[in-house]
Amino acid sequence: MKKLQLYNSFSNSLEDFVPLDESNIRIYVCGPTVYASPHVGNARPLVIFDILFRLLRELYPKVTYVRNITDVDDKINAKARDRKISIGELTNEVIEEFHKNTALLNVLPVTYEPRATAHIAEMLEIIQKLIDNDFVYESQGHVLFRVRKMPNYGMLSKRNLDDMIAGSRVEIAPYKEDPMDFVLWKPSEEGMPAWNSPWGKGRPGWHIECSAMSRKYLGEQFDIHAGGQDLMFPHHENELAQNFGAFGCIMANYWIHNGMLLVNGQKMSKSLGNIISLDDALRRHDGEIVRYILLSSHYTKTLDWTDKLVAQAKHSLNRLYGALKKGDIKIAGVVENSDNPVLEALCSNLNTPLALHTLHEIADTIYKSTSSDEINELSGQLKNGAALLGLLSKECEEWFRQESKLISEEDIERLIAERKLAKAEKDFRRADEIREKLLEKGIKIEDTSTGTIWRNV
Ligand SMILES: [Zn+2]
Structure with a gap:
C-alpha cells in the first residue's frame, strides 16, 4: 500500500498517516453555518477534504466522513429576522443551496451530515460529564469551560494563555471567572430558539456541537479532524479541551487545516465589496473550473483568486478534455491505480498542484503521439488520474458543447x-x-x- 503523509497541525510536522483502525478510517470536518450563501473561500475546505476522502477511499476499505451543519447561531437568528422569515425556512433554503453547489463542485456526499439542533441531548450529556469532572462552572444561566483547568490549553494553536489575554481580543463578560473561559450553554434571547436544560431554557455555544456530533458518529477518538485555518483557534482548540475534560483523551490524531483564500491579493470583505459568492462563481463558471482553481495551490498555502487564475483553469481544462477527446475512452485499457501518478502526488500531503501537473504531462504525450494504441492507453490514465481529483467527469462532447455556449x-x-x-x-x-x-x-x-x-x- 502507498504510504500517505499528511501535515499535522498538532505536531507542526509532516507525519506518516497511521490509522486507529485500518478497517474504518474516521474523519470529521467542520461544516457550514447556514445563514447565507457561502463565498468561494468556504468552498476550499469542501473540495480539499473531498480529495482527502477520495484518496482515503482508494487506500482503505472503509472511510466514515462526517461534516456537520451548524444550524443554531446568532447570525442565523439575525438573518431570519432581517428577511422576516422563520429560522427553519432560512436554514432549509441555505442547506438546499449548499447541496446544489456541492454537487456542482463534484464534491461526493459525506457519510453523515448531522445538524446541531438535532444533537442537543448529546451536547447536554458532554456538559454533564464536564461538570462531573470539574472542568466547568455555572454563572448567571451560563455554563462555562474553565480554561485554566485544562493542562496545556493552546497546545493545538501553539498559544500561551497569558499571551492570549495580553493580546486581549477576548470577550470580557461579568459572568466569566477568566476572560478566556468559553461558553458551553447560555440563555436564549426572547423569542429565539431555546431548549430545556438543567440550567434553564437556553442554547448551546458553538464549540460543543462538534464535540457532540463527532463523538456520536466517530467515537471519542478518531483519525482526522479538519477544517479551515481560521477554525484552529478558538474553535478546534476548544473542542479539543472539551473532549479532554470529558473523556480524558485528545479527540483526533491528525489535525489538518487548509489555508485561506484571497481575491486579487486581498481578504474578502463587505467594506471592500470584493466578496465572490460561491453561487455567483458557479453561475458564471462550470463547477469543474471552480474546482480546478481551488486545487491549483497547495492546500496549506494561501490561494489568490484572480481573473487570470480563472482563465488559466478554463484553458487547462479545455486542454485536458481536448487530449481525452483524441483517444477512445471506451477502448482504453484498465489502469491500475498503483501506477497512477496522481495517487502518488496526493499521498505526498495532498499535493494537488503536482497532481494537476502530472495530468498535463500525460496530455502532452497524447497531443504528441501518433499511435492510437498509445493514445488510448494514456487517455485511460488521464481519466483515471483525474477521477481521483474529481475532474474530467463529463463527456468530452458535453464539455465542449457547454464551452461553446459560454460568452464573455x-x-x-x-x-x-x-x-x-x-x-x-x-x-x-x-x-x-x-x-x-x-x-x-x-x-x-x-x-x-x-x-x-x-x-x-
Ligand atoms: Zn466544528
Whole structure:
C-alpha cells in the first residue's frame, strides 16, 4: 500500500498517516453555518477534504466522513429576522443551496451530515460529564469551560494563555471567572430558539456541537479532524479541551487545516465589496473550473483568486478534455491505480498542484503521439488520474458543447451596444436577432429607463 503523509497541525510536522483502525478510517470536518450563501473561500475546505476522502477511499476499505451543519447561531437568528422569515425556512433554503453547489463542485456526499439542533441531548450529556469532572462552572444561566483547568490549553494553536489575554481580543463578560473561559450553554434571547436544560431554557455555544456530533458518529477518538485555518483557534482548540475534560483523551490524531483564500491579493470583505459568492462563481463558471482553481495551490498555502487564475483553469481544462477527446475512452485499457501518478502526488500531503501537473504531462504525450494504441492507453490514465481529483467527469462532447455556449462579458456588452445602434437605425430585425442570440447563450436582456441590463437565465 502507498504510504500517505499528511501535515499535522498538532505536531507542526509532516507525519506518516497511521490509522486507529485500518478497517474504518474516521474523519470529521467542520461544516457550514447556514445563514447565507457561502463565498468561494468556504468552498476550499469542501473540495480539499473531498480529495482527502477520495484518496482515503482508494487506500482503505472503509472511510466514515462526517461534516456537520451548524444550524443554531446568532447570525442565523439575525438573518431570519432581517428577511422576516422563520429560522427553519432560512436554514432549509441555505442547506438546499449548499447541496446544489456541492454537487456542482463534484464534491461526493459525506457519510453523515448531522445538524446541531438535532444533537442537543448529546451536547447536554458532554456538559454533564464536564461538570462531573470539574472542568466547568455555572454563572448567571451560563455554563462555562474553565480554561485554566485544562493542562496545556493552546497546545493545538501553539498559544500561551497569558499571551492570549495580553493580546486581549477576548470577550470580557461579568459572568466569566477568566476572560478566556468559553461558553458551553447560555440563555436564549426572547423569542429565539431555546431548549430545556438543567440550567434553564437556553442554547448551546458553538464549540460543543462538534464535540457532540463527532463523538456520536466517530467515537471519542478518531483519525482526522479538519477544517479551515481560521477554525484552529478558538474553535478546534476548544473542542479539543472539551473532549479532554470529558473523556480524558485528545479527540483526533491528525489535525489538518487548509489555508485561506484571497481575491486579487486581498481578504474578502463587505467594506471592500470584493466578496465572490460561491453561487455567483458557479453561475458564471462550470463547477469543474471552480474546482480546478481551488486545487491549483497547495492546500496549506494561501490561494489568490484572480481573473487570470480563472482563465488559466478554463484553458487547462479545455486542454485536458481536448487530449481525452483524441483517444477512445471506451477502448482504453484498465489502469491500475498503483501506477497512477496522481495517487502518488496526493499521498505526498495532498499535493494537488503536482497532481494537476502530472495530468498535463500525460496530455502532452497524447497531443504528441501518433499511435492510437498509445493514445488510448494514456487517455485511460488521464481519466483515471483525474477521477481521483474529481475532474474530467463529463463527456468530452458535453464539455465542449457547454464551452461553446459560454460568452464573455465583453462580448455581451459589445452585442448590447450593437443592438442599441441597430434600434437607433430602426433595424429592428437585427436588434431582435441579437436578443435571440444572447438568449441562446443563456443571457436575458431587459431595457430599463437607465439602459439595457442583462442577467444569466
Ligand atoms: Zn466544528
